[in-house]
Amino acid sequence: MHEAHTPVTVDRAPGIAGELALRRNGPHYEIISNGVFLMDTRDGTSERLLVSTALDHHIAPAHLLIGGLGVGFSLAEATTHPAAGTITVIEREPAVIAWHDTHLRPHSAGALDDPRVHLHRADLLTWLRTTTHTYDAICLDIDNGPDWTVTEGNAELYEPAGLALLTTRLTPHGTLAVWSAAASPAFEQRLRTRFTHVTTHPVPVPHGEPDLIYLARRPHP
Numbered sequence: 001m002h003e004a005h006t007p008v009t010v011d012r013a014p015g016i017a018g019e020l021a022l023r024r025n026g027p028h029y030e031i032i033s034n035g036v037f038l039m040d041t042r043d044g045t046s047e048r049l050l051v052s053t054a055l056d057h058h059i060a061p062a063h064l065l066i067g068g069l070g071v072g073f074s075l076a077e078a079t080t081h082p083a084a085g086t087i088t089v090i091e092r093e094p095a096v097i098a099w100h101d102t103h104l105r106p107h108s109a110g111a112l113d114d115p116r117v118h119l120h121r122a123d124l125l126t127w128l129r130t131t132t133h134t135y136d137a138i139c140l141d142i143d144n145g146p147d148w149t150v151t152e153g154n155a156e157l158y159e160p161a162g163l164a165l166l167t168t169r170l171t172p173h174g175t176l177a178v179w180s181a182a183a184s185p186a187f188e189q190r191l192r193t194r195f196t197h198v199t200t201h202p203v204p205v206p207h208g209e210p211d212l213i214y215l216a217r218r219p220h221p
Contacts, residue, residue, distance in 0.1 A: 005025050005026035007023045007024065007025045007030070008023065008024045008025075009021050009022070009023050009024075010022050010023065010024050010029075010103060011095070011099065011103075013094070013095035014095075015033065015093050015095060016092050016093060016123075016151070017033060017034070017150060017151045018033060018034040019033075020032070020033055020093060020095045021033075022095075022099055022103060022104075024103070025040070028040055028041045028042050029041045029071065029103055029104060029107070031071065033150060038070075038144070038150065039070050039071055040071065041071050041073075041104070041107045043205075044071070044073030044107075045211075046179060046203040046205075046211035046212075046213060047070065047071075047073035047074045047077070047141060047179065048073055048074065048076075048077040049201060049203060049213050050074055050077075050139050050141055050178075050179045050213050051064070051066070051074050051077040051078045051081065051137075051139055051177070052077055052081060053177060053201060053213060053215050054137040054138075054139050054175045054176075054177035054215065055078070055081045055083040055084060055136075055137055055175075056083070057137075057175055057217065058083045058136050058173075058175070059083055060082060060083045060084065061083075061084070061085025061086070062083045062084060062085050062136040062137060063086050063088075063133075063134075063135045063136050063137075063171075064078055064084055064085070064086070064087045064088065064135060064136065064137045064138075064139065065089075065090070065133075065135040065137070065138045065139070065169070066078065066087065066088070066089045066090070066139045066141070067090050067124045067138070067139065067140045067141065067142045068090070068091060068124075068140070068141040068142035069089050069091035069096055069097065069100065069108075069119070070096070070141060071104055071107045071108070072100060072104055072107045072108025072109070072111065073107065073108075074139060074141055075089055075108050075111045075112070075117065076107070076108050076111045078111070079109070079111045079114045079116070079117065084116065085116065085136075086116050086118065087114070087116050087117045087118070088118050088120065088133070089117060089118070089119045089120070090120050090122050090123075090124045090127050091119065091120075091121060091122075092121060092122060092123045092124070094121060097119065097121060100112055123153075124140075124142055124154075124157070125153065125154070125156060125157060125162070125165075128165050128166065128169055129165065133169065134168075134169055134170060134171050134174070135169060135170060135171065135174060136170075136171050136173070136174050136175070137174060137175045137176075137177065138166060138169060138170060138174070138175070138176050138177070139177045139178075139179075140157065140176075140177070140178045140179065141179040142154060142157075144181040145179070145180030145181045145182055145212075146158035146180060146184040146186075146187035147180075147182070147184050147186075147187070148181060148182075158178075158184075158187050158190070159190070160190060160193070160194070163176075163190060163191070163194045164194070167194060167219045170219070173217070173218075174217070175215065175216070175217050176214075176215070176217075177213060177214065177215050177216075178191075178213070178216075179212075179213060180211065180212045180213075180214065181209070181211055181212075182208075182209045182212065183200075183209065183212055184212075187214070188200065188214065191214060191216045193220075194216070194219060194220060195216035195217060195218055195219055195220065196217075196218040196219070196220055197216070197217045197218045198214065198215070198216045198217075199214075199215045200212055200213070200214055200215070201213040201214075201215065
């Protein structure tokens with residue numbers, strides 16, 4: 001039987017979309033936004049799969065963009081993948097970045113110290129619109145999925161205009177990977193309209209629907 005723990009808030013900070021809190025629950029940490037659970041350090045299987053499936057189609061050095069630092073599972077996976085070259089991480093919340101110097105550092109496995117990693121504090125949509133970099137793989141994990149965004153503005157990323165913008169930031173054989181806490185048939189259809197090859201990768205969770213990784217390659221001409 002698992003021992004029950006009382007969650008303890010170890011830090012609070014103002015965020016872009018309201019208050020962020022880091023909460024410890026036994027040996028695990030949870031990130032809470034305006035009282036709503038976002039992510040925790042309990043597993044990380046689907047976050048790692050997000051990166052590994054995106055990079056498995058490439059040979060080194062593949063240039064990778066990760067949208068969202070989170071608790072660090074995706075970044076840690078990227079630094080151990082044999083195909084990874086430069087790794088660009090976009091995270092808009094200063095508090096999340098700061099927690100990786102303290103409580104969350106074990107979960108990102110010190111990956112921010114890797115010389116291939118370039119962390120930018122920025123909004124992902126703004127970054128995509130104001131830079132011209134292209135990537136062999138783009139991994140999105142900034143929301144709980146296309147239908148459950150952290151902020152209203154993020155919804156554009158998953159709409160046709162956002163997918164068109166993401167496509168311009170992919171190399172010709174690039175891969176787009178998107179994490180979701182549940183299936184989104186409408187989003188999958190939009191991906192199929194934009195890309196010739198779309199696959200889904202479910203990851204079972206202890207309760208509720210499986211997490212889902214959407215993988216899209218080969219944009220339509």
